[in-house]
Amino acid sequence: MIKSKLQDVSVRAMSVGSFMVIAIPALVILICTGFLDSNNFTQPKLVDSLIYVAILGVVGTGVTIIVFNRLIQITSPVFSTSVTYLAPVVGILWGVLDGEKFGVFHLGATVVILFGVYGVNSNRRNKKGNPPT
Template sequence: MAWVLLALISLIWGSSFILIKKGLVLFSADEVGTLRIFMASLVLLPFGIRAIGRVPRKKLPYIFIVGFVGSYIPSMLFALAQTRVDSAITGVINSFTPIFVSLFGALFFQLQMSGRSVAGVVIGLLGCIFILLGGANFQISGINYYGFLILAATLMYGINANIIKSFLPEVKALDITALSFTLIFPICGSYLFWGTGFSDKISTDPQFLKAFGYIATLGVLGTALAMFIFNNLVKIASPVFAASCTYIIPVIAIGWGLIDGETLNIYQYLGIVIVLTGVYLANRK
């Protein structure tokens, strides 16, 4: 069962980036990011309402940060980055998440970080720069700086994981997930319908249903259901085993990108190997 769940979570999360790309055909980056979180929040709303009575009030600010900084802002950054960055490359840079978890844990949350982990962080960052430079054939003027938006999103994931570990250890994972999305539901709902052009596209654009389907799938499966699967995977196996999806997700993302006509040069493939080597060293026990 653990292997089945690992394969499923890797397929779901590895497919997220191609779904974002398809949604961007019609929607703007902020519409994609907000709609994704809105749909996830809608699905998790009943669980979030029930969780309100179980979570101490003093923990609510931390849970709000988990939802807003750990989910909403990264979803916007990923969508904005993918207006200029291929989905395959996005999937690779996303693997920096565990690196930033370790780095922020060591810098701000008194967690230990070995010399091997530090080396992994450095190697991973060099690999990311190599990917971005390789895509520009090592011309500084041609480097795609939108790739750093993906790094910023994974940095927020790193902060988010440490907040959960340090300030919410006694709160159930499902309650954290559901309540964090419930707390930001009014914000993303208000912005989606009154702060973007989403409402105008509902009845006027013939591509609406297709694009909406991509992002709704991303929100419901790639966010709400995926978190439920991941939490269960941690319980029946281990956090280390669950985190191994980090190495499978880029492969899935690259596969979808190639199927969709994206291309990578030899320098980018080499950068991918460097990044995954850094991730492995940073998280190796």
């Protein structure tokens, strides 16, 4: 869709639009859980955690979506989906660099994720009549 129908739309506009659509249900969930009604905002650990989640959302997710949408616009969708294969690897590397443990269970979960991504992409190619690679 991005490559064929949204080629002339700014990647920032697409990203902002995506976040605006998800913001509505997110706010409803936030209000319904009573999170905003609590007096927990006086606790320093909660405030620090919320700041870090906001940074992760803006920098991590926001910038990634902008870069991914631009990648789709300037390349082919097939090439840009290869990023999906690299995401778990990059996540693992960041975790290991941060001192997190990576065991056999994590390796197995990574393999399951990569096979799932491969399965989804190979089904798309087969439905279009292209032979799987």
